[in-house]
Amino acid sequence: MLCLLDFDSAAPPEQAWRRRLNSHANILKEFSVTFMExxxxxxxxxxxxNKNYASVLAPGQHEGLGKSGDQGIxxxxxxxxxxxxxxxxxxxxxxxxxxGEPDPELKVSCRQISPFIPHNYRDSSLPAAVFVYTLVNTGKERAKVSLLFTWANSIGRISHLSGDHVNEPFICFLPLYGCCRTAKGNPPVTFAIAACETQNVSxxxxxxxxxxxxxxITAKDMWGTMVQDGQFDRENFNSGxxxxxxxxxTPCAAVSASAWVEPHGKCTxxxxxxxxxxxxxxxxGSSYHRRYTKYYGTSERAAQNLVHDALTNYKRWEEEIEKWQSPILKDDRLPEWYxxxxxxxxxxxxxxxxVWIGTYHY
Structure with a gap:
């Protein structure tokens, strides 16, 4: 399976720690992200x-599954x-x-990237992450694949219930589309989720x-739209x-990216x-500006610029990460576990x- 993904960093290094996805052993509970978020x-x-598949990309069943009339997840x-x-x-x-889950003839790699890079304090301080999906179609028919990223307007616990949260769609400088959302609280937080449109990705x-x-619009309505159409109405970008x-x-937002994958073809x-x-x-009582504000300012719109730059620069980040890690991973003197x-x-x-901070406080 991994040999099919051996391009564009889609396959993990053989030295990476590994577990089966439905195994819950050794999960770091204190750092887990809830389904709500x-x-x-x-x-x-x-x-x-003749063949259609739809699934949340997480194993197991949600605790409320099967409740009659449920409109939630x-x-x-x-x-x-x-x-x-x-x-x-x-x-x-x-x-x-x-x-081969959920489609036996589709191999999927989701690569998660954080910009933590030695001697690069600027990018290492950025509050951003990238999720790169590589799709490999091993079947004989073309496959239309729609990936969906959802995010609840929350900073954890019950903050999503506090009210006064606002969601807003945006189109960035590249063909990059997403949703920006502001979470109520002190200090305020703005999230941005986005995907990059290409010649083959809508x-x-x-x-x-x-x-x-x-x-x-309920979570159930959203799911039904994706099952039927595989995308949302493009007029949603004009909704304000x-x-x-x-x-x-609990206000939530979703970004969908759809692509056709040819027989024995690949797509990112x-x-x-x-x-x-x-x-x-x-x-x-001491307060500081976070370090990224030195480059992006303190405006709520900084989240849009951050998500744009993450999608623009993640390939360079990976090159720097691989350059840093490669000498250690290839050193035969070191045991694999180390x-x-x-x-x-x-x-x-x-x-x-x-906590990445600037050089001043107030």
């Missing part, structure tokens, strides 16, 4: 219309077993390989949907900012996530013990 999905239709298709899919980690990159958005029955959410509502689709929270405040542990332990430093 980020969910990715795939919708596949084969030419001729349990109404989606949780059809992935994870038995034939694997997760590979070599920080600051990771790979999730879907080996991007559409759903700026706002909800998880409850009272929502104008949403009305501020009411307390108790890239998404990015960025977040702008310009101030960090410590318990004793190589992946050396890099993966940096995750604790970045996620649990580091």
């Amino acid at each position: 980020a969910i990715k999905m795939i919708f596949i239709s084969r030419e001729g219309g 349990s109404s989606w298709g949780w059809n992935l077993s994870g038995q034939h899919s694997t997760y590979h980690a070599l920080f600051p990159r990771a790979w999730t390989i879907y080996d 991007v559409t958005v759903l700026p706002c949907f909800g998880l409850s029955e009272g929502s104008c 900012p949403s009305m501020p959410s009411s307390p108790g509502e 689709v890239a998404f990015a996530l960025a977040w702008s929270s310009p101030k960090v405040k410590f318990s004793k 190589k992946f542990t050396l890099f993966n332990e940096l995750y604790f430093l970045v996620a649990g013990g580091t």
